[in-house]
Amino acid sequence: MFANRRGLVVGPQKTGKSPWGASITAFEAVGPCIFAGWAEGGEVYRCEDHGCSCGWSYVYEPGEPMGIPRPMSTIQLLATAEDQTDNVYRPLQEMIRRGPLSEQMKVREGFIRTPNNGRIDPITSAPNSKLGNPIHFALADESGLYGGENGAEGSNPFAPRFGKGFPKFSPDIRRLGAMPADPRCWRDANLELITMTSGGRRNRSGPKADEESGRSDRRGYSLTALPAEGYDGAAPEFPLMPRRVLRWEHEDKRRFQVVDDEMTALVADREQALWEWAWSTPQACAWSMPSEMWRIHTIAMWVRTFVICESDEPRLLTSRPCTGSLIRSG
Known part of the structure; x- marks a missing residue:
């Protein structure tokens, strides 16, 4: 029935491999895991038909496996x-106790009872003790550590283990970097020239676009070399509102702030000078393109933040509430 009878899930620590393994175990225990033919379309699977009151149902599309x-x-x-089996066993227990699975599965002392006198057992014993004990499904956690004390030393993690009763299909979950116990299973990415894919959920993730590909041509994607001498055009007007620099005054035992015109003018001059310098760099050639003009406010905020960092404001803000204006201590 299975073209691939073994599965291996490898990932860094804390990525949820063990809870994922617990969910697969629950599916194998009471879920529709047995192939029941190909759907013609319109067939419905209802949990309530199999003793579950969660109310979930699914309508099969034509050609889907039922x-x-x-x-x-x-x-x-x-x-x-035993502590290693808890990585999967404990999340599985919580899934059962906190949801409708509790109607069909019962957590007992040392095992979980499933319908019709079935059971789920966490085991760590030697393979020979399982001869003649057939099981329907098994989940191997960190099989790269098998060896010595548990009697599985030298076993191939992709081969049937724990006797003749080992199931015909079983997944294996393992942390990134864990090697199989059997050296025959080791693979060297450098020798095999395995190309690892790049990408993810980050903005603009994935491999670098190929400028010469047909897809890039259809998108109008091309690379432009920026002139080393910089941008020789005029800088646009600074888009942010002028900053006020305040100073503290004391009168009749009162403490209040007034605008410091001299410092306000100095700050404005410094921002303008830094703004004009930024627009003389090679990168400004890209900013001046119509498609990149949306960056102007971001560049202006960088200029303003740079000037603030040059002043005493970061130090003052650690001891005084933020007033939204540059403060000069008088």
Whole structure:
């Protein structure tokens, strides 16, 4: 039935591999994990037809594989030590206790009871003790650590283990960098010239665009060399409102602020000088393009922040409430 009978999930620590493994285990225990033919379209799977009152249903599209729950499931969670099995076993217990799974699965002492006298067991024993004990599904956690004490030393993590009763399909979850116990499973990316994909959820993530590709041509994407001598055009008008510099005054035991015209003029001159310098750099050639004019306010905010950092304001703001204006201590 399966073209691929083994699965390996590898990722960095704290990315949720073990809770994911717990959800797969729950699916294998009471979910529609058994192939029930190909849908013609319109067939409906309802949880309530299988003893669950969650109310979920799914309408199959033509050609989709349909599923039914297994009548009885015997499942094992494999690891090198009891604490290791808890990585999957504890999230699975919470999934059962806090939701509709509690109607079909019961958390017991040391195991989980599933319908029709099935069970889920966390195990760490040696393979020979499992001979003749068939199971329907197993989840291996950190199989790269198997060896020695648990009797699985030298075992191939992709081969059937724990006796003849090991299931025909089982996933393996492992942290990034963990090596299989069997050297025959090791792979060297440098020798195999494996190209790792890049990308992610960040803005503009992924591999660098190829300027000469057909897709780039359709998008109008091209690279432009910026002149080393800089931008020789006129700088646009500084778009931000003028800043006021305030100073503290004392009169009749009162303390108040007034505008410091001299410092306000100095700050305005400094901002204008820095603004004009920024617009003389090579990068300003790109900013001057119509498609990039939206960056002007961002550049202006950088100029203003730069001038603030040059002044005493960062130090003063640590000891006085922010007034929104540059403060000069009198």
